[in-house]
Amino acid sequence: MPSTRPLRADAARNRALLLAAAADEFAERGLDASVADIARRAGVGKGTVFRHFATKDDLIAAIVLDRINALNAVGEQLLEAADPGTALLEFLTAAARQRQQRDLSFLQEAGELNAEVTQARTKMFRTIHTLLDRAREHGAVRADVTGTDIILLMCAPNYVTSYVSEASPDLWQRYLAIIFDGLRPEGAHPLPQPPPAVS
Template sequence: MAQVRPMRADARRNYERLLKVAAEAFAEHGESASLDDIAKRAGVGSGTLYRHFPTRQALLEAAYVGRVEALGSRADELAAQLPPGEALTEWLYELCVGSIQVRGLKALLGSAVTDGSTAALTACGTTVRGAADRLIEAARADGFLRADLEPVELLRLAHGVTTAAELADGKGTRIRRYLALVTEGLRA
C-alpha cells in the first residue's frame, strides 16, 4: 500500500530549493520566518510550498533533519573518544550551542521532547532521543549520573538551560556555566 511513485522532476527540484532556502531563512529569522517569503525566495508560489510542507513544523523539521542527524552521530563519536561523563557533558554543550546559534533548531528540538506533541514525533525526536539514551546509559553505568534521571528529562532540562543562556546574552556565552550549575547542583 501507499505506492510511492517517485516525484516528478519539477516537483523534486522545487522541493529541494525550498529546503535550502528554508534552512537559511529559519537560521536567520528564527522559527517564525515568513513562509510566503521563503516561497518567493525559492522562486515558487506559496501554494507549492504548502503542498510540500503542510505546516510550518513540517518544513522546519525537513530543513533540519540533517543537522539533527549530525547531532546523533556526534554522540557516538564523543562516546568513542571520551569517558562517559565527559562525552555526555560535551554533547549537551554542543546541543545547546546549536540550539542557540541555529535559530529555529531550538524550537524543533523542543517539540521533539514535548509530551502532548502530535503522536509520533518523527525522525528528529527519535534520533535525538536515541543519542541521549546511549550517552546517558553509559554515563549512568559509570556512576556519573543519578539513577532516577530519565533521558527525556535531561533533554528537557538542556532545553531549559538553553533558554536561560539565551536570556543572559542571546549568544550562548553562558551555556557552559549554566550546564555546570545544573549538573553539579546549586547547593553550597
C-alpha cells in the same frame, strides 16, 4: 511529505538553501514567516518551495527533522568515545550550541504531528539514554539521574540565559557547567522527587 528518492544535485542544493532560508526566516519572524519571504530569501520561486514541501507544515517538519538528525549524529558518534562522562557533556554542549546559534524551539510543537519527526526524536532519545547509561556505569554521573532528566536539562542553559538582556552569546556555557556539576556523583544528595514518567 517530500519524496524519499535521492535528489539531483541541483534539487538537493535548492532544498538545502530553502531549509537554511526558512530557518532564518522563522527565527526572525516566528510562525508568521511566509512561504514567499522564505523563497525570496533562498533566491528561488515559490513554486520551487512547493515542489520540495507540499505545505508550510512539511517545511517546518523538515527543519525540525534536520536539527534532530544532526544532534543525533553527534550523539551516535559520542557513543564510541573513550570517556563516557566527557561524551555526555559534549552532547549537552552540542545541544546547547545548536539552540544558541538559532533558537527554533517554538517549531517543535508544530512538527509534533509529523511521523518522521516523531521517529527521529525517539531515536535521539534512545541515544541520550545510552550516553547516560555509559556515563553512569563509568561513575561520571550520579546513579539517580535518568535519561528523561537529561532530555529535560538539554534546554536549560539557553532557557536561563534568555532572561538576561544583552547577555554574552557564550553565557550558556556557565549554566551548562553548573548543570553538569550537579550531575556528578561527588557530593550528591538524594533528590526530593522522582523523575517524570515520560521519555
